[in-house]
Amino acid sequence: xxxxxxxxxxxxxxxxxxxxxxxxLLKPWLLIFALLVGAQSxxxxxxxxxxxxxxxxxxxxxxxAFGDEVAVTPRLDALAERSVLYPNTFTTAGVCAPSRAAxxxxxxxxxxxxxxxxxxxxxxxxYRAVPPAEVKAYxxxxxxxGYYTFVTRKLDYQFSDVALGSGPFSLWDHEGxxxxxxxxxxxxxxxxxxxxxxxxESKLFPNETRTEPSQTTDLRGVDSSQVTVPPYYxxxxxxxxxxxxxxxxxxxxxxxxxxILDQLEADGLADTTIVIWTTDHGDGLPRAKRExxxxxxxxxxxVHWPEGFKPKGTSSEGVDExxxxxxxxxxxxxxxxxxxxxxxxxxTPQLAQTDEAERQYIYASKDRIDQALFRERAVRxxxxxxxxxxTPGKPGAARLAYRDRMPMMQELWRQHSAGTLNAAQAQWFAxxxxxxxxxxxxxxxxxxxxxxxxxQAASQARLKKALTTFRASLPDFSDTPEREMADIFWPxxxxxxxxxxxxxxxxxxxxxxxxxxxxxSIGYRINGGPWRLYVTPLALETGTRIExxxxxxxxxxxxxxxxxxx
Numbered sequence: 001x002x003x004x005x006x007x008x009x010x011x012x013x014x015x016x017x018x019x020x021x022x023x024x025l026l027k028p029w030l031l032i033f034a035l036l037v038g039a040q041s042x043x044x045x046x047x048x049x050x051x052x053x054x055x056x057x058x059x060x061x062x063x064x065a066f067g068d069e070v071a072v073t074p075r076l077d078a079l080a081e082r083s084v085l086y087p088n089t090f091t092t093a094g095v096c097a098p099s100r101a102a103x104x105x106x107x108x109x110x111x112x113x114x115x116x117x118x119x120x121x122x123x124x125x126x127y128r129a130v131p132p133a134e135v136k137a138y139x140x141x142x143x144x145x146g147y148y149t150f151v152t153r154k155l156d157y158q159f160s161d162v163a164l165g166s167g168p169f170s171l172w173d174h175e176g177x178x179x180x181x182x183x184x185x186x187x188x189x190x191x192x193x194x195x196x197x198x199x200x201e202s203k204l205f206p207n208e209t210r211t212e213p214s215q216t217t218d219l220r221g222v223d224s225s226q227v228t229v230p231p232y233y234x235x236x237x238x239x240x241x242x243x244x245x246x247x248x249x250x251x252x253x254x255x256x257x258x259x260i261l262d263q264l265e266a267d268g269l270a271d272t273t274i275v276i277w278t279t280d281h282g283d284g285l286p287r288a289k290r291e292x293x294x295x296x297x298x299x300x301x302x303v304h305w306p307e308g309f310k311p312k313g314t315s316s317e318g319v320d321e322x323x324x325x326x327x328x329x330x331x332x333x334x335x336x337x338x339x340x341x342x343x344x345x346x347x348t349p350q351l352a353q354t355d356e357a358e359r360q361y362i363y364a365s366k367d368r369i370d371q372a373l374f375r376e377r378a379v380r381x382x383x384x385x386x387x388x389x390x391t392p393g394k395p396g397a398a399r400l401a402y403r404d405r406m407p408m409m410q411e412l413w414r415q416h417s418a419g420t421l422n423a424a425q426a427q428w429f430a431x432x433x434x435x436x437x438x439x440x441x442x443x444x445x446x447x448x449x450x451x452x453x454x455x456q457a458a459s460q461a462r463l464k465k466a467l468t469t470f471r472a473s474l475p476d477f478s479d480t481p482e483r484e485m486a487d488i489f490w491p492x493x494x495x496x497x498x499x500x501x502x503x504x505x506x507x508x509x510x511x512x513x514x515x516x517x518x519x520x521s522i523g524y525r526i527n528g529g530p531w532r533l534y535v536t537p538l539a540l541e542t543g544t545r546i547e548x549x550x551x552x553x554x555x556x557x558x559x560x561x562x563x564x565x566x
Contacts, residue, residue, distance in 0.1 A: 047189075047272070048147075048189045048337055048338060049189065049272055049273065049274045049306065049309040049336060049337070050181070050189050050190045050191070050192075050269060050272050050273040050274070051142075051189075051190075051191045051192075051273070051274045051276070051333055051336055051337065052190075052191075052192045052194065052260075052264070052273055052274070052275050052276070053191075053192065053193045053194070053276045053278075053329070053333070054194045054196065054257060054260060054275065054276065054277045054278075055193070055194070055195050055196070055277075055278055055279060055280050056195075056196045056198070056199050056250075056253050056257075056277075056278075056279045056280070057096065057195065057196065057197050057198075057199055057200040057201075057279065057280050057284070058096075058199050058200050058201045058279070058280070058281065058282075058283060058284025058289055059199040059250060059253075059279040059282070059283060059284070059299070059300075060279075060282040060283040060288065060294075060295060060298060060299065060300075061087065061298065061299065061300040062246070062247065062250055062283070062300075063076050063077070063080070063250075063300050064076070064077045065077045065080030065081070065085060065302075066080075066085065066087055066300045067087075070222055070226050070227060070228065070247060071222075071247060071250060071251075072219070072220060072221070072222060072247065072250075072251040072254070073250065073251065073254040074254065074258075075254050075255065075257050075258030075261065076254050076257055076277065076302075079257070079261065079275070079277070079302065079304055080302055081317065082304060082316065082317050083275075083302040083303055083304040083305075083316070083317055084302065084303045084304075084305070084315065084316065084317060084318055084319075084320050084353070085300075085301075085302050085318070085319045085320065086301040086302065086303070086320050086322070086324045086351065087300070087319060087321065088298075088321055088322065088323050088324060088382070089278065089298070089299050089300065089301040089324040089325075089326075090294075090297045090298055090299070090323070090324070090325055090326070090362040090364060090380065091103075091280065091281045091282075091297045091299055091325075091326045091364065092108050092109060092297075092325065092326050092327060092363065092364050092365065093109060093115070093117075093281065093297070093364060093365055093366065094281050094282060094288070094289055094290045094291045094292055094293075094296030094297050094364070094366060095117045095281060095289060095290045095296075095366075095369065096117075096156055096280050096281060097114070097117055097118045097119075097156045097157075097158050097162075098114055098115050098116070098117060098158065098365070098367070099280050099281050099326060100155075100156045100157055100158075100280060101114035101129065101156075101157045101158040101159070102114070102326055102327055103280075103326045103327070103329050103330070104137045104138065104139070104157050104171075104330070105131060105135055105137055105138075105157075105330070105345075106138060106327050106328075106329075106330035106331055106341075106342075106344075106345030106346060106347045107131070107135065107327060107344065107345060107346050108327060108346055108363065108365065108474060109158070109365065110365050110367070110474070110475075110476045110477060110478060111346070111474045111475050111476070111477070112129050112130075112131040112132070112135070112158075112159075112477070113129040113130065113131070113158075113477040113485055113489060114129040114131075114157070114158035114159065115365055115367040115368075115477060115478055116367045116368040116482060117290070117367070117368060117369045117370065118156075118158065118162075119158050119486075120161060120162075121370060121371075122368075122482060122486060123371070124482070124483050124486070125483060125486040125487065125490070125493045126486075126490060126493040126494075126495070127485075127486035127487075127489045127490040127493070128158060128159050128160070128161075128489065128490070128495070128554045129157075129158040129159045129489065129553075129554055130159065130488075130489040130490075130496075130552070130553065130554030130555065131159060131553050131554065132344070133517065133518075133519035133520075133552060134344060134519050135344050135553070136170075136342070136521070137157070137168075137171050137330075137553075138330035138331075138333055138334055138345075139151075139171045139172060139191060139193065140168075140170050140171045140521065140533065141334060141339065141342070142191045142333070142334070142337055142339070143170070143171070143172075143173065143533045144533060144535050145337065145339060146188065146189070147188070147189050147190060147191050147337065148173050148174075148181070148183065148184030148185070148188045148189070148190040148191075149171065149172050149173050149174075149190065149191045149192070149193075150172060150173060150174040150175070150176070150179065150180050150181065150183065150190065150191075150192045150193070151164070151171070151172050151174075151175050151192070151193045151194075151195075152175075152176060152177060152178060152179055152180075152192075152193070152194045152195055153177060153194075153195045153197065154195040154197070155175075159553040159554040164176065164177075167551065167557065168521065168551040168552075168553050168557070169523050169531065169549075169551055169557060170521035170522075170523060170533055170551050173530070173532075179192055179194050179260060179263070180192075181267070181269065182267075189337070191333065191337070194260065195280075196253050196256050196257070198249050198250075198252045198253040198256060199246070199249045199250055199253050199279070199284065200284055201284025201285070201289055201403070201406070202284075203245070203249045203284075204242050204245055204246065204249075204284070204285075204406050204407070204408070205405045205406060206405070206407065219248070219251050219252060219255065220251075221244075221247075221248050221251065222244050222247035222248055222251070223244060224237070224240035224241050224243070224244040225240070226244070226247075227240055227243040227244050227247065229243065230295070230445055231424045231425075231445055231447060232287050232424055232425055232427065232428060232445060232447055233286075233287075233408070233412070233425065234411075234412075234415055234420070234421060234422075234425055236411055236415075238407050238408055238410075238411040239408045239411060241407070241408075242285070242406065242407055242408040243285075243408075246283065246284075246285065257277060261275070270306070271306050271307070271308065272306060272308070272309070273306060274303065274304065274305055274306065274309060274336055275303070275304040276301070276302070276303050276304075276329070276333075276351070277300075277301070277302050277304075278299055278300060278301040278302075278329075279299045279300060280299075281296060281297060281299065282294070282295050282296040282297055282298055282299060283295060283296075285406075285408070286397070286403065286406070286408060286409045286412055286428075287396070287397070287428045289403075290366065290369050290403075291366070291396065292364050292365075292366050292376055292378040292385075292387055293445075293446045294380075294385070294440060294444065294446065295445070295446075297364050297378075301324060301351075303351050304316075309336075310353075311352065311353045311354070314353040320353075321382075322350060322358045322359065323358065323359040323360070323361070323362050323380075323381070323382065324350050324351065324359070324362075325347060325350075325359065325362045325363070326347075327345065327346045327347030328347035328348055328349065328350040328351060328359075329347070329351065330345060330347060331345055331347045331348055331349040331350075331352075332347075332349040332350060332351035332352045333351075334349070335349035335352035335354060336351075336352055346474065360381060360466075361379050361380065361381050361463075361466050361470070362379070362380050363377070363378065363379050363380075363467070363470050364377075364378045364380075365377050365378070365478075366378075367478050368482065369398065369400065370400050370401075370402065372398035372399075372400065373391060373394075374391060374394070374398075375389075375390040375391045375478055376388065376389050376390065376391075376432075377390070377467060377471065378467075379463050379464075379466050379467040379470065380440070380463075381463065382441075383439060383440060383441050383459075384437065384438065384439060384440065384456075384459050384460075384463055385436075385437070385438045385440055385446065385463075386435070386436070386437050386451075386460060386463035386464055386467060387435070387436040387437075388434070388435060388464070388467060389432050389433065389434050389435065389436070392431070392432055392433060392434040393431045393432065394431060394432055395428070395429050395430060395431055395432065396428045396429070396430075396432055397412070397416075397428045397429045412425075416429050424445075424447045427447060433449065433451065435451040435452070435460075435464075436449050436451055437449065437450045437451040437452075437453075437456060437459075437460045437463070438450060439456070489554060495554075495555060495556045496552075496555045496556070497555060497556045497557075497558060497559075498516070498517075498520055498549075498550045498551050498552045498555045498556065498557055498558040499515070499516020499517055499520065499550060499558060500516060500549075500550065500558045500559055500561055501513050501514060501515050501516060501520070501522050501548050501549070501550045501558065501561065502514045502516075502561070503546070503548070503561070503563045509539060509540055510537040510538065510539065510540070511537060511538045511540050511546060511563070511565070512537045512538075513534045513538075513548050515550055516550060516558070517552070519552070520550040520551065520552055520558075521533065521534075521550065521551050521552075522534040522548060522549070522550050523548065523549050523550075523551070524538070524546055524547065524548045524549075525546070525547050526538075526544060526545070526546055527544065527545050528545070534548070540565040541565065542565055542566065543564070543565065544564070544565040545562065545563070545564045545565075546562070546563045546564075546565075547560050547561070547562050548560065548561050548562075548563075549561070
């Protein structure tokens with residue numbers, strides 16, 4: 001049964017067909033629908049847009065359209081001319097897995113046990129994050145409403161592993177190396193999430209395979225003499241070389257974006273597809289990636305609205321200065337698809353250009369990074385940032401084997417040991433104070449800590465109060481030692497298994513799939529066809545073979561059960 005048939009049955013359940021279903025069949029589904037009431041809406045009568053989220057890795061706003069005069073980004077610049085730019089967009093963490101977990105769930109990672117980098121790298125016990133049972137990733141909510149969903153290259157949600165196919169199966173119709181909107185049925189809208197790794201930190205490591213400008217005639221590259229060296233780095237040839245290579249990688253990524261847009265155009269989808277482009281956190285460079293400074297959490301983001309789908313009374317291009325958090329992406333995508341924000345999400349649909357109140361603050365967190373223990377919380381408004389360090393006294397620059405492969409990181413360590421770094425450059429290597437406070441307008445590189453300055457007392461107190469209120473508003477799993485948290489999620493290091501769903505055939509020619517627990521997601525396939533997400537009772541014919549399985553995020557999927565209609 002395809003998505004169109006499922007939607008037809010759901011409409012029937014709202015009229016005469018509903019009265020034919022027995023009360024015993026309806027009860028479990030009334031419960032499940034009630035749990036997701038925030039994400040459900042009346043079935044739209046108007047065509048719905050396709051939505052494509054393109055996310056580059058490890059990259060700050062180094063794009064011409066966002067004001068970077070060195071960046072060579074012709075395709076993004078051209079797209080930006082007919083898009084809305086959000087220059088004040090911030091991730092919830094300065095590193096990929098916690099940031100991606102928050103983005104896909106619309107919840108801050110500290111509230112779901114996804115705050116450490118990574119769950120899979122914890123040495124004391126095996127575990128994955130296990131969000132509250134009722135929490136669903138927004139691609140699954142879109143899939144429930146008839147969208148075809150696909151993802152490329154990378155998951156990394158903390159309740160999954162990094163690789164494709166590591167679950168949960170309920171989010172995506174297709175997971176693959178390449179974008180695939182062709183797998184949907186005729187007329188079915190799609191949501192796609194494409195990750196681009198050309199700008200990843202690892203592309204600066206020696207011997208890493210990368211595309212050089214000379215290998216691609218369309219790319220011209222950036223020379224090391226062109227780059228601007230931030231004041232927290234020494235101006236050294238190794239530093240300049242890595243910065244220039246980062247720009248070259250950005251240019252390669254820009255070409256990839258162009259190829260995706262060209263394919264949309266060739267497939268006749270450009271006029272029906274909302275395109276969101278952003279990055280998963282700031283630059284993959286020392287003192288940027290993993291940190292709560294703007295170099296680690298401030299990212300570029302643009303939204304391109306096809307003319308037929310832009311919100312009435314709004315512009316489809318220009319600059320929107322509002323504060324945007326990564327937890328706002330899910331609610332915004334749902335709004336674009338005509339769905340409401342679930343109550344469990346922390347974000348609001350800021351990108352959907354609704355009358356939603358603009359944010360006053362964004363929040364971010366830093367916890368364990370590989371084997372280095374940190375616990376920092378940050379709040380930022382348009383002018384100030386306050387960072388609270390709950391484990392003060394440790395230097396920000398920890399020895400991380402992965403990052404230390406980068407030549408510029410090796411050079412920073414060399415100069416730190418030699419004592420040749422100036423005060424701004426040495427700051428990252430010094431023991432971290434319990435509080436940091438920055439005027440990000442006057443000091444965009446955040447090298448002048450104003451914490452305790454009497455002139456800033458009122459502003460610091462205001463942001464500190466906002467952070468205290470935020471922290472009190474949601475659970476923080478870092479209040480629990482990670483070893484204990486891991487045992488809560490996976491007792492004794494063993495991954496729990498989701499309960500097996502059961503079949504209910506009480507209604508004539510209808511098959512209901514009943515989850516073992518009310519919030520479990522169920523997948524099914526008929527006669528060996530593609531796996532689909534179960535939403536509403538199925539119409540059956542004699543000889544139909546149904547396979548079904550369930551999943552709770554962070555747990556193993558249930559065994560597959562089989563039923564054949566006599």
